[in-house]
Amino acid sequence: GDSVTQMEGPVTLSEEAFLTINCTYTATGYPSLFWYVQYPGEGLQLLLKATKADDKGSNKGFEATYRKETTSFHLEKGSVQVSDSAVYFCALSDSGTSYGKLTFGQGTILTVHP
Amino acid sequence: NAGVTQTPKFRVLKTGQSMTLLCAQDMNHEYMYWYRQDPGMGLRLIHYSVGEGTTAKGEVPDGYNVSRLKKQNFLLGLESAAPSQTSVYFCASRRDYLTDTQYFGPGTRLTVL
DSSP states (O other): OOEEEEOOSOEEEETTOOEEEOEEEEOSSOOEEEEEEEOTTSOEEEEEEEOSTTOEEEETTEEEEOBTTTTBOOEEESSOOGGGOEEEEEEEEOTTSSSOOEEEOOOEEEEEEO | OOOEEEEOSEEEEOTTOOEEEEEEESSOOSEEEEEEEOTTSOEEEEEEESSTTOOEEOSSOTTOEEEOSSTTEEEEEESSOOGGGOEEEEEEEESOTTOOOOEEOOOEEEEEO
């Protein structure tokens, strides 16, 4: 079945540091890939997505590129802020299913210090 | 436009009690989902619905029932709560089969003693 693996956390950075959160996936078919963010005490919000190979999703300074050859969708940001502290989830939606199930990674906790 | 809302936000139950979680969306979405979130495990799909009057099992359906009598509402029921059902429950909706983005509610934190 489909699966998503995220880098082990938590990740602690200083403000303005470079961020990478690794995500790799296993899927049949041609999934869409997502990054969701969960701020403390809130639900999940879509951060960015990519629907086919070599697509780059971007939002709020975050970027991720759909790499089919390495089955990866790593999240990057050039300069993090304290307000980026949250839990980040990588997920895929298999277009081969009729109901669009999302398969999530385990989440990575990011803490950014001033 | 409130998006996806969930009630209640918090609940504490004793083992064997029952309760219903309500999810409502005002975006006229066809698809709705219930997930549970447990530490270190991401989110797992409990049940889903592809339209009013339809429901289907996800990957962890045991101990839960659902109903979708109105398009805008998706109810999750626990008939006899167990400590293993202590979790954070999220509802999500999706416009239709042509789109793939799901929109999430704020969650319900349930503790079963």
